[in-house]
Amino acid sequence: MIIGLTGSIATGKSTVSRMLKEKGYKIVDADEISRQVVEPGSTVLEEIASVLGSDLILPTGELDRDKLGALIFNDPLEREKLNKIIHPAIRQEMVRQKEFWLEKGSHTVIMDIPLLFESKLQSYVEKIIVVSVAPSIQRERLMARNNLSLEEADARITSQLPVSEKEKGADAVINNDGTLEETERQLDAILSKWNAKL
Numbered sequence: 001m002i003i004g005l006t007g008s009i010a011t012g013k014s015t016v017s018r019m020l021k022e023k024g025y026k027i028v029d030a031d032e033i034s035r036q037v038v039e040p041g042s043t044v045l046e047e048i049a050s051v052l053g054s055d056l057i058l059p060t061g062e063l064d065r066d067k068l069g070a071l072i073f074n075d076p077l078e079r080e081k082l083n084k085i086i087h088p089a090i091r092q093e094m095v096r097q098k099e100f101w102l103e104k105g106s107h108t109v110i111m112d113i114p115l116l117f118e119s120k121l122q123s124y125v126e127k128i129i130v131v132s133v134a135p136s137i138q139r140e141r142l143m144a145r146n147n148l149s150l151e152e153a154d155a156r157i158t159s160q161l162p163v164s165e166k167e168k169g170a171d172a173v174i175n176n177d178g179t180l181e182e183t184e185r186q187l188d189a190i191l192s193k194w195n196a197k198l
């Protein structure tokens, strides 16, 4: 069984993904892959520099994530350009990792994909869990975690579909407004209902 784990920015996907990993599930993490595909010297990084600006590369040869974030979260056209360059490479590696775990005999593989709905990747997975929080909590947690102003946080939030829209496409919703224990209880109930074996 392939389970897609999604939500919106700072709603708690990584928190739920960590819980799943601790339980022993195999995870394919799109955010982690998005870091791997832009390693110094990679063709994806070279293309980002040539299309979006060579000043996005630090003297160490690494991607300047803060600068790229400031650019793409405030400008839909630049974001679209980045997505066109980076998303095919991310998708290819996600599929490779999923196949790897299935061949190794995993019964359930979790695909943690923040932009599952925006990128229309529903066909990659069999079941979808959406991690949701109230908009005010989402904004507070994002500002605290990334040390952002209200305006910066709102720019990131509005660069994605509202989490309320994503809930409509979910097979299960985890409400992460409360404590971590409450979140884990909801997760356990879903896993047991779906009989999601390791």
Ligand SMILES: CC(C)(COP(=O)(O)OP(=O)(O)OC[C@H]1O[C@@H](n2cnc3c(N)ncnc32)[C@H](O)[C@@H]1O)[C@@H](O)C(=O)NCCC(=O)NCCS
Residues within 6 Å of the ligand: 008, 009, 010, 030, 031, 034, 064, 065, 066, 068, 069, 072, 079, 082, 083, 086, 090, 113, 114, 115, 159, 160
């Ligand atoms: C712009 C980048 C360099 C900013 O890096 P930074 O370390 O600050 O953020 P991080 O990668 O941890 O992403 C945090 C969250 O931002 C959101 N986000 C990232 N990229 C995008 C995007 N293109 N569109 C909308 N939301 C996005 C996601 O919810 C993600 O979980 C980075 O997010 C990136 O490379 N984005 C493009 C790849 C991508 O689309 N990743 C998201 C899922 S595959």
Ligand SMILES: Nc1ncnc2c1ncn2[C@@H]1O[C@H](COP(=O)(O)OP(=O)(O)OP(=O)(O)O)[C@@H](O)[C@H]1O
Residues within 6 Å of the ligand: 007, 008, 009, 010, 011, 012, 013, 014, 015, 016, 031, 114, 141, 142, 145, 176, 177, 178, 179, 180, 183
């Ligand atoms: N139930 C909770 N109670 C309090 N804080 C929480 C809870 N769940 C998550 N957080 C905190 O909220 C922030 C966002 O959570 P997390 O990083 O898991 O979100 P995410 O959906 O993975 O974000 P992104 O889309 O940016 O990758 C983190 O700082 C996390 O520690």
